[in-house]
Amino acid sequence: MNFGTHILFFIICFYFIINTIHSSSTNSSESNPDSFVLTCGVTSEARDSDGRNWIPDSKFLSSADSIPAKAKYQDPSLPSTIPYMNARIFTSEFTYKFRISPKTRHWVRLHFYPSSYSKFDPSIALFNVNINDYTLLSNFSASITAQALTQAYIIREFSVPPIQSDSLTVTFTPSSLDNDSYAFINGIEIISMPEIFQSVPMVGFSAQFIDANHSALQTMFRLNVGGQYIPANNDSSLSRTWYDDSPYLYGAASGVTSEADKNVTIRYPANVPKYIAPADVYSTARTMGIDPRVNQNYNLTWVFQVDANFTYVVRFHFCDYQVSKINQRVFDIFINNQTAQQSADVIAWAGSMGVPVYKDFATHVNDKNGELWVALHPSLSMNPEFYDAILNGLEIFKINDTDGNLAGPNPVPSPMLQKALSREEERSFAKSQSYSRSALIGGIGGGVAGGALVLAIIVFVKHKKRIDNGKKSSIAGWLPLYGSSYSSAPKSNGSKSLSTLGGALCRHFSLPEIKLATQNFNESQVIGVGGFGKVYKGIVDGGIKVAIKRSNPSSEQGVHEFQTEIDLLSKLRHRHLVSLIGACEEEHEMILVYDYMANGTLREHLYNSKKPPLSWKQRLEICIGAARGLHYLHTGAKYTIIHRDVKTTNILLDDKWVAKVSDFGLSRTGASLNETHVSTMVKGSFGYLDPEYFRRQKLTDKSDVYSFGVVLFEVLCGRPALNSSLPHEQVSLADWALSCHKKGILETIIDPCIREEINCNCLQKFAEAAVNCLSDQGIDRPSMGAVLWNLEFALQLQLNPDRPNLVAEQKANNAYVMHTKLLSIEEESDNGKDSPDAIFSLIVNPQGR
Missing domain, CATH: 2.60.120.430 (Galactose-binding lectin)
Structure with a gap:
């Protein structure tokens, strides 16, 4: 073969390998006759957003007694329209039948999207699901479960052992609580799997084992x-x-x-x-x-x-x-x-x-x-x-228990959600009563309207009883991180942005409630002003303090930022992220309600304020808290979230001085796994903007790292990110701090209030972290995990000034910092005590005992 032939042969082989890998990863069910991936209520095959192929369920139907239906509303948090936007509805018992190998264990995954389908209300879908001799779900309500878990869709995964038959049957049966209940399903996966379970020792019983390999x-x-x-x-x-x-x-x-x-x-x-x-x-x-x-x-x-x-x-x-x-x-x-x-x-x-x-x-x-x-x-x-x-x-x-049952009760919504739902239910009922009274005054139609009112009350009581029955004996709900919007959540009048809320965590306030809480937006209640508008201190529910952010109609931050804030904070919960309580969108008002942060913003404790200065230890702990919040956004959520407006006014402090990152109006989800950045219009605050992002309009999580580096120098130097009254070379804090660090005179620009407190080793590690954050190119900046590690290390050095031999040989990678060479610490006397704050990220103590 000549050189060109070799190249051609290589390309053909490479293409074949890639194509084979792709086929095996996306179409495993196609190549495996013992596996089935079904999208329900459709007539043709389709691929989901991950490239997996779903086949129609029609050829697995045991009878024609079912109704194909399409969801009226697509929740924005759905990972794909396949299989969630179509469903098959059953008003009586219905069975799917699959021909399988009787010697194989199978995954069974059931996908539910509790949306409105034609005339079917998701709240009355209560049903059982059985697979051969096992009960998977009993009196299951996807609607109640979605509300309680703040999720738009529900996936239930089961592992079924080899059965004594060549057919696996999945049976849906509407509950007998009410004659009008029904069952539905959006997607079914039957995937053959190897046996991954064996006999398992029972904790607390030395000689007792559970036979998991013969169990569902x-x-x-x-x-x-x-x-x-x-x-x-x-x-x-x-x-x-x-x-x-x-x-x-x-x-x-x-x-x-x-x-x-x-x-x-x-x-x-x-x-x-x-x-x-x-x-x-x-x-x-x-x-x-x-x-x-x-x-x-x-x-x-x-x-x-x-x-x-x-x-x-x-x-x-x-x-x-x-x-x-x-x-x-x-x-x-x-x-x-x-x-x-x-x-x-x-x-x-x-x-x-x-x-x-x-x-x-x-x-x-x-x-x-x-x-x-x-x-x-x-x-x-x-x-x-x-x-x-x-x-x-x-x-x-x-x-499964001895009866072959795996079904548990429907979860109970959290107290906050229950309160929000009951408020909306009361409002809806009050509106129906008001409407009926108006109809009664209508003269000729009075008798008919009166009958309609009685019927409405009967239907309401019946519906309420059904929901209560569905919740009976339910366990307390566990709120997952990956909650998402629930499409059937209550909506405010005229609300468009709120219509996609995960009605769960985000309570819907009425405008009169907001006005009452803020004394009709009294200027004496204003505690801050930002790009979105004014922030008011408010009182709700008879004594709970909240912060209420009201949109300024002339503000550049409008509906998109309002929706972004709601969508993100409805799904995220973290100790170092500010908590969104609720929102209001009525009469052209866009209002957000948050937990009240008693100690305000970080900036007002650093400069241009009459408040007493923070100690160096307090500042370090606040920086660590903010870094944890940002690190969580970048790596802990389902998708990378880039804040895009990290600054000292967006780091809030509660009554215990715990730092919480706030203001997600400009936030963006990050690039997908096969991308390196997000191309987007430049937004943020001058003085904190990543120069690479500004030049190239390509956003990455390293843009937040740059902004956080400016915050670190603000904390250290006690001055603004930009100060036009200073000489030209000192206007930008980032440029000035880098220049001083390069010249070895950084200590000369440290805030005098803390200059004497800082241990020199601590200063060196803190400055190193801040300087690395401000690298001109994102690829040279550390991850937020690495920044967090360095800050926690700096706190250790500050808390343990009598340990001169504390040495770290760190080996950081771009995602997290990991150490293959471990920290060596000389032992102190037995009288020494370490603070609980001493825990910090990514090193261990190798000193022998």
């Missing part, structure tokens, strides 16, 4: 611990979705997250098949932190809301890529305050670093609150080299 199980939680959301198409083996674990962490001591260094390869041993969990799960982790004494005094804990009176399999995924020897990191595992495993040593189990292992334990939950606790704690009795613990992934599966 429901997936309750599947978490990529310490890592990001992993979509189903990135778990090519079994099409599973993995979520971030941070919403389930208990308490403020959340440990630290990390990612394996690029030179660490995840190597699956013979006894751990690759389909157990993807390599992305094993290459990230959550550990406890640097300080051994702090680690000895707390547990790394997750809390999960589950259905009471069921047994659960808890699967732990481990892969230690930080240490390489036995007895370097040894810890105990607890489930519901019982010891599941003593002296867990991942390296001893795996044989070497970078090798995955997993461990299963079973526990019975009979707590009436339905809580399942998982905790890790250093194993003190083993005297390990590092007092630390590690976890990479966690799965929790519910096992």
Whole structure:
């Protein structure tokens, strides 16, 4: 062959390989006759946004007694129109039948989008779902569940063992609570899978095992611990979705997250098949932190809301890529305050670093609150080299009871949601009464209208009873991070932006309520003014303080920013993000209601204020809190969120001086996995704008990092980002600080109020973090995770000034900072004590005991 022929041959082979990979990842059901991916209520095949092919359900129907229907409304948070915008509705018992191998376990995934379909109200859809001899759902209401979990759509995943038949039947049966109830389904997945369950030891009973491999199980939680959301198409083996674990962490001591260094390869041993969990799960982790004494005094804990009176399999995924020897990191595992495993040593189990292992334990939950606790704690009795613990992934599966039942009750909405729904229900009923009274005065139609009023009352009481029955004996709802808009949520009169709210977390205030709360927008209640408009202090519900942001009609920030703020904050919950309570959109007003931040903005405590200056330790802790909030936006949510307006006026302080990032009106979701940036019109605040973003109009999460670098220098120097009254070279704080740092005179521009407080090692680490943030090109800037690590390290240096030999040899990558060479700390006397604040991200103490 000549050179050209070689090149052509290579291209053809490359194309064939890529095409094969694509086909296997997107059309697994097409190549596997034992798997089925159905979109319901349609007549032709279609692909979803991930490229997966869904076939119509029509050839699997056992009879014609069903109704295909299309949703009236497409919620913007739906991941794809396929399979959610079409449904099949059943007003009587109906069965799907699938020809399968009787020797194979199968995933069964049911997709529900509780929207309005033709004449069918989603609130009256109450039904059971059975699969052969197993009950999957009983008296299930997708509407109630979506409201309680603040989600637009619901996915229920089950794992069914091999059945004694070559047919798998899925039966939908409307509940008998009311004659007008119905069942519906949007999508069904039947996916053959290898047997991934075995006999599992029962926690607290040394000789008792649960026979999980002959049981049906429901997936309750599947978490990529310490890592990001992993979509189903990135778990090519079994099409599973993995979520971030941070919403389930208990308490403020959340440990630290990390990612394996690029030179660490995840190597699956013979006894751990690759389909157990993807390599992305094993290459990230959550550990406890640097300080051994702090680690000895707390547990790394997750809390999960589950259905009471069921047994659960808890699967732990481990892969230690930080240490390489036995007895370097040894810890105990607890489930519901019982010891599941003593002296867990991942390296001893795996044989070497970078090798995955997993461990299963079973526990019975009979707590009436339905809580399942998982905790890790250093194993003190083993005297390990590092007092630390590690976890990479966690799965929790519910096992069917002796009757073959997996069904739990519908969740109860949170108290805030219940209050919001009851208010809207009262308003709707009051309006119907008012309308009926008007009709009665109509003269000729009075008798008919009176009858209509009586009928309306009967229907309302009947509907209320149905909803109450659907909630009967329900457990308390667990609010997930990945909640999204609920299309059937109550809407304000005339509201357009509010119509897509996740009616859940965002309460709908009426304009009279807002006026009452602010004394009719009295100027004496104004506590701030921003680009959106004025911010008022308000009182709602008889004494709860709130901050009320009212749009200025002449403001450049209008409907889009209003909607963005609502959409994002309705779905996000984090200790270091300001909480949105509700909104109002009536009579051309756009109003947002937030938690009241008693100590105002960070800026008003730094300069141009009569308020007492913050101490250096306070400033450091505030910067760390803000960094945690931004790090969560960049990596903890389902999609990367770029704030785009990070500045000291958008960092608020509550009554305990906890920092919370606010003002998401300019925020954007980040690039997808195969993109590096988002092309967008430049928005933000001068003095904080990323120069690369300004030049190229290409937005990345590193744009927030640049802005945060300016914030760090504001905190250090106690001056504005821009000050036109200063000499030309000093107008921009970013330029001036970089110049001073380069000349070695940074200490001369430090805020005099704190100059004497700062430890020199702490200043060096803090300045290093700020300077790196201000790199001209985004690729040279650290991630927010790396910035957070450096700030927490700086706090350690400030709190421990008597440790001159504290040295870190860090090896940071772009996503998180991870250390293969570990921190060495000289031991203090026994009299020394460390603050709980000493926990910081991404290093461990290797000092032997």
